[in-house]
Amino acid sequence: MTQAPALRVPLRDAERVRRALLDEGALRHDLKVRRESGELLLPLLDGAPRMGYPVAVAEFEPADDSPRHYSDLLAHLPEAERALLPSAFDVVGHVLIVKVPDALRHREREIAQALLEATPRVRTVAQDEGVAGELRVRALRVLAGDADTRTEHAEHGVRIRVDPATCYFSPRLATERIRVARLVSPGERVVDLMAGVAPFALVIAKHSQAARVDAVDLNPEAVAFARENVALNKVADRVFPEQADARAWSAAHPGVADRVITNLPHTAHAFLEDALRVLRPGGGAWHYHCIQAEEDLGRHLAELSARAHEAGRGLRVSATRVVRAYSPRERHFAVDFEVGAPAEDEG
Ligand SMILES: C[S@@+](CC[C@H](N)C(=O)[O-])C[C@H]1O[C@@H](n2cnc3c(N)ncnc32)[C@H](O)[C@@H]1O
Missing domain, CATH: 3.30.70.2580 (Alpha-Beta Plaits)
Structure with a gap:
């Protein structure tokens, strides 16, 4: 046991x-x-x-029909090194993404080979060198297996083609995507201002009766995959990817949306005015993402509320969810706001 x-x-x-x-x-x-x-x-x-x-x-009890845990293939390592083996990793399609700690760098190829052998459907193991820059692209270094990181991921009955080395994609947002899709009412127009390869848009199109979903992103590689994904999932009549800056798109499309998503957790606060501008004059829903320490969240949301007030809108929090732990202190939060018309402003 x-x-x-x-x-x-x-x-x-x-x-x-x-x-x-x-x-x-x-x-x-x-x-x-x-x-x-x-x-x-x-x-x-x-x-x-x-x-x-x-x-x-x-x-x-051990699952007898499942493959062994990869650490079993590394039983020969000294105990001090085994204690440092990564216990979590992401799998995107056939690509397993892991952070081998610096202290095990001399073992990284051996560890990658064990992960490759022990994890079903994985053909590539890549070291996660961190997400950086405005486009939030993860630098990957292939450690074992196929050098091609272009892949297809399945999520909630949707097929998502992506190259995690050139576009942001995280399987850890799967629960958040279906949660949002289930909130969408028939006939809604939804706008994702930072859509990446369009996973939110695809899951929403598949699991709701949204009339239209606009999937905007700055990264041309991500938008190319979004277009491919729209065709692959046969939702070209309802999902519209566009390569644009969120601010420029919002300025060109004021008041069109019932629901807007801004999933750029480090800087989404800087897009408050843009998100609010896209919503219909009567208001709508805003799915806002941020990285905050739990004790700072209330103050952060109050600041957003004050800025919304200046923009002539009222914000009310209808749900807050921890998407994942980000650091020992900080969490990635998804916050649902109900955005009111100026007349409903709570101040
Ligand atoms: C954290 S990723 C989220 C992607 C997607 N929502 C998902 O769940 O996979 C943030 C995305 O914002 C895009 N981005 C960054 N700045 C942007 C901007 N000014 N306008 C539009 N998209 C932007 C990046 O290219 C990236 O794809």
Whole structure:
């Protein structure tokens, strides 16, 4: 038996939560899930989302039909090195993205080879050298397998082609994307001002009756993939990718949207006026992303509210969700605002 942190989920919610964790690559495959007094115990990888359920350490049997955990293939490493092995990684299509710590740099090819052998469907293992710049592109260095990082990822029944070495894409936002899609009412026009390869737009088009989704992004590579994805998922009549700066697009399309998404967590606050301008004069919904320490979030949102007031709009928080841990102190938050007409302004 192995001890591991587990999400305890009532059986009625278990399948939905298990699928969401699988989509996020957050479930341990090397351990068997098990039932205990009306709950399913789901063994978690580090950094897995809690999704509102309690976490407790539990005992698990190894999953006999699953491949071995990659660390089993590295049993020969000294214990001090094994203790530093990464416990979490992302899988985008056939590309596994991992951060091997500097202290294990001399072992990185060996570690990558073990990940390649132990992880189903993975053909490339790449070192994550960090996300940088305005376009939020992740620098990748292929450590093992196929050098081609162009791939196709499946999420909520949508096919997403992407090259994670030239465009931003994170499978960890899968739960956030379906959550937003389920909020969309029939006939809505949705605008994603920082759409990347259009995963929000595609999931919304597939899982709602939105009339139209505009997917705007500055990165030409991302927009080329977005166009390919629109054709692949047969949603060309409803999803419209465009290569543009969010500010310029917003200035050219005031008052068109029922719902706007700004998923650029480090700087989305700088696009407040642009997001509000895109919404209909009567208001709408704004899905805002930010990276903040929990204790600073209230003050940050109050500042946004004051700026919205100056722009003649009222903001009301209708939901706040932790998307993922960003650093020991900070979290990536998704905040839903109801944006009111000037007359409804709360001040
Ligand atoms: C964190 S990524 C999010 C992408 C997408 N929403 C997703 O979930 O995969 C932020 C995106 O904003 C784009 N971006 C950055 N500055 C921009 C701007 N001024 N106007 C439009 N897009 C911008 C980047 O190219 C990048 O694709």
